[in-house]
Each structure stands twice: as structure tokens, then as C-alpha cells.
Amino acid sequence: MKNIEMTDITKSYDKQKNVLNEINLTIGEGEFFVLVGPSGSGKSTLLRMIAGLEDITDGIMKIDDRVVNHLPPKDRDLSMVFQNYALYPHMSVEQNILFGLQAKKVGKEEQRRRLIETTDMMGLGDYLKRKPRELSGGQRQRVALARAVVSQAPVCLMDEPLSNLDAKLRASMRVEIRRLQKRLGLTMVYVTHDQVEAMTMGDRIMVLHDGSIQQVGNPIELYNEPANLFVASFIGSPKMNIGKAVLNRAEGRLIVEDELNINASESLMSDIPNDASITVGIRAEHLTYATKEDATHFMEAVNVENLGNETTIAFELNNEIWTVKWPGQWEIEVGEMVPVKISCEDLAIFDTGSGRLIRAAKRVSKGAVPV
């Protein structure tokens, strides 16, 4: 069991612009930590720096309270699963799994024991003699996982391990990796660009954008109280609806994108600084359906996706597309004016200039049964 500690970690190539800017982060023992961000945000670079595959330009990296800045990968006592799995194409599954143990000169009997234990766990028993090219994507993924598990390293790093799988398999592997991590008590650092993976798997998530930390927190925190506009639009599917807004204090109204005129409460107005130019965000599930009588607004539907158990409807709002997600099946025609209810309590308010959160939405969608 090991923790990872980073202090002012910075990375730049050839003295150019920084790829990573002063990352400060502590990953606890046995934690499932997800690094998420769009491509080019530096998340893989950070992971490779933990692994020792990239030099650290500046800052201090500690694993288990030991400075590892100049320690070669093999002495860091960790395992890694690569995006393309990095299986040795000329070796059988068995040789692939045992490669690391043989390199470390682990005893023959110990090798056998661990091989059997791991392959039983991963359900690979029938494929030991096969070459990677004779396996399906999911099986290759399992071999890659088995290779990480068999090393019994307390820290496991994963670099977008599920991005080459189809959607169904991805969902089941998510559960499998999560269970494996809990069962073995691994400290896991998991890189992904998929916010769904991040939300479903992580104990904690770090959102990275342009080499800087945007927010670190548990998934629900990130969802309910996104620290800035980037996190707000990155976390959640469909993404948070966002629009520029003007507050009219005299009349107590909030005008969004020159179209929506929302009643602003006293507390909302007092939370917003006087001269702030603001942007509001509202989650898809908070734009609720209303009857014609109790509707606060009518919006024009521009696209309707009926998925059977839920319906996604897109509305046009002064060049912005807002989406809502309602449970059940809705018979809505494109072009129809749909009555909706918007409450100012559901709005997250951001500062337009800095993007920072001023006030989070006051209501959260709790499940019917308390957990």
C-alpha cells in the first residue's frame, strides 16, 4: 500500500511552454484516483511521470514518502496498463503474463502459483497458449490487466485502458477493474478522457485542462459544485447548459441570452457581486417539464432523441443549444414550443471573465430512496 505525493510538478519539452503547470496532489493509499481531461490536457504525461517514463522538469514526486524523481521505472514498484495494452505479439498469453516475473528472476514455483491465481481471477485459463493476435479485444485487455495484477505491485497506473473496446464491453470492464482494485487494495491512478468512466470508477477525480488542475474532488462534488465553467461543461452527460446572463436588480430578474427571463431570488442576488458579468449553467435534469399553466418559459425544440426509457430534447436559445433529459417517452415534434419550468435555485452562477463558480445550484437530484 502506497500513497503518491506531488509537489509543484511541472513538465515542459525543450524549454517550450509548460505541458503541466505546478501540479500539487496527494493520492491516498488504496484510492481509485482518476485523471480526466480532454486530449492534450497533459493527463497521460502526468501518469507517465509517475511511472518514470517521462522526466520531471521541476517539482518533487514522492511514492511512499520516498522521493522518486530520478528513480528508474523498475524501482518504483508499480505496474502499468497501456492504452494499446503493449502485449508482446510474439509471446503467448502465459509468456506475456510471466515476462515481468522472469525479468525480476522470481522463482519458478512462485511464478506458477501467481500465474494460476491471476489467470483464475481474470478467467484466462483457457487462453494461456494463444498469441495476442488470436484474442479478442476484451481478452487482450484482460491479459494486460493480468500482467499488472501478477506483479503484485501496490500501485497500478492505467492509461485509457478501455478506449479500444466497444461500449458494452467497456461498461462491463469498468465494473471489473473497479472490483479488482477494491479486492486487491491497489492504489490506482487511472487516466481517461471519458467523464463517464471518471464518474463511475473514481473515488476521487482530478480534472485537468491545459496542464493545470481545474478541480479535485469526489465525483458528486464535481457534478454538484463544479469549480469553473470548464468542469461544469466537462463533467456530466449531456453537458451542463450554459448561457450568458444579465442581472436586473431593480426588477429582480435574471435575463439569460436575451431570451429567458427568470425570477431571481433575494439570496441569489446577494450572492452575486455588483459589477460581475455572469454566466449561468443549468443541468439537463433541472429544466423540468411543465403544463401550459405552470410553465415559466416556452422553448422551441430543435431535435428530439427518443431512447425509450428517456428522451433528450434540444432547444435553441439564441445560438446556444440547451438540452434536457426527461424520463420516459415524449411525443414532441421538432419546432414545437415546449413549456418548461426553470427555477433560479437550480442555476449555477459563474463569473464570465474567470469562469469561476460564484454560486452552485441549490437543489441536487437525490434518488428516491436514501442510500
Added chain:
Amino acid sequence: MSTMSPATKPYEDMQLAFEAERRKTKTRNFIKGILFLLPSIILFSVFLFYPMMKTVYLSFFLTDASGATTVFVGLQNYIQLFTSSIFLKSFKSTFLFVLYIVPATIIISLFLAVLANEKLKGVGIFRTIFSSTMGISVAAASVFWLYLFNPTMGLLNEILGFLGMEGIGWLTDPAWALVAVSITTIWMNIGFTFLILLGGLQSIDQSLYESANIDGAGYFYKLRRITVPMLSPTLFFVLTVTIINAFQTFGQIDILTQGGPQNETNLIVYSIYREAFVNYQFGAASAQAVILFILILLMTALQFKFGEKKVHYQ
């Protein structure tokens, strides 16, 4: 059953029409395919198949000085070759030559390629230097080595003299001539072999090495378990090409030794040349050429039979 029911008649007509259409498409595709192949068929026929057949034909005849056939002698040319001590010697020299140069070329090139594949500053300069012999013609390289081998003022003997050793008659001493020609040939082959091997090394997925690094594999462990097996298709190609090239060596022999001393470096291709264009024995020369062809064919077939099993294609 001469009458057909009205219901099946149109159906069968349709079947027949489909069948005719299918046959027509097939013919059209065949003609199209031939048209695509035609340029290479013509080129191969004129420059390869026809001369090959002509060589086989000539090997059964005696010829006059202009190469016209005079007397049909059957297998006499071949029988004479295998009883001639000169040809048997050149046979032996050729095999020795192949044995000297193939392993050495591949091992040295592989060593250089592994070195040049490291991510170091200025490694591009070394890549250029190591592959530069590819751009030097056989004649230029031979002349250059001719000077190095010069018994009195050549650099090699000067170094030997400096070390207090006696000079070697590189190209005149029967014990050394073949070695000297081999060294020249290895040097000339390294450029091409190096380049191909470097290409092979660079196409190996870096993440394999990264994964091995994390697993704790050492340098030579990685070289043995990852690099060489992943490079095996390239190595196999290089091996085949080097062997074929070795069997066909001509230019450097002609310039350095002209087959001498005492026929030590009279490799088969050079022997063919001498037989045909010095002795004007086109029949005997053709017989030698046929033997060389069969030899190379056999060697390559053997390689594919035994070597390919150890090759890991992706």
C-alpha cells in the same frame, strides 16, 4: 417432359440470363486482370524469362566466339564442370565467401542499428555515416579498399607495422585474398543492411519497451526477449538478401583480385564472366550460370523451410 409448366419457365429463363451475365462479368474481370499484369509480363519476358531460357538452351551446346551454337553436347558441359578442379575450387570459395560475409554483415549491422536507435543527441549524424556506404558504388569502394590493402603504402599494413607486426599481402597472399575481399564486401553491405534493420527497429512499438522497463527488465533481457524476436521478419529478409547478394558478388572481385591469386577469389559469378567473355566458352559459362541459379534457389528454399518457423510475423 417436353412441356414446362408456365410458372417455372420464366424463372428458369431468368436463371439462364443470370448465368450468362455472371460468365460475362467473369470474362471481363479476367481480361482486366491480364491488362494490369501485361506491362510486367512483357518486361519480365523480355529481360528475364527469355534470357533465362536462352541460358539453359546454351548450356547444352558448344559455341563459337560470337556465342552462336555449333555442336549439341547434351550434359557434357555440366559433367566437365564437376570434374574441373578450377570450378570445384570456385564452388568452395563461393561458399566460404558466403560464410565469411553473411554472419559478419548481419551482426555488425545489427549492432550499429541498435546503437543508432538510441535516442541521443546527434544520433542522426551517425545514422547517416553508418548508412553512407549504400551510396558508394562498388567500383569506388573497391578502389578505395585497393589503396588500403596496398602492401607497401596501404593504411592497413602501416598500422600493422606500427604495431610491430609484419605486413600482409592482402590481395596477393592466397591465404588472405578471400578474407580481404570479404572485408571489402562486408563494409559495402553494411549500409543497406543497417538501414533496413534500423527501419525494423524503429517500427517496434515503444510501449513494449516501456512496459518492460516498468516490469524491471534489463537492457540485454529486452534485447533478447523483445528486440530480436520483434525484428525477426526483418532479420530474415536481410539474411535472404545478403546470401543472394553474396552469391552474386562480382564488381569488387574484378577490381581487387580478378579471381587471383591461384583462383582463391574466383567466385562463381566471376568464373562465369571469365568463361564467357575471356575464354568465349558461352556454353560452359551458361552451364555455370544454371548451376548458380539452382544453388541460390535451393538456399532460399531451405531458408524459407527452416528459417521462417522462427520468424514472428505480426
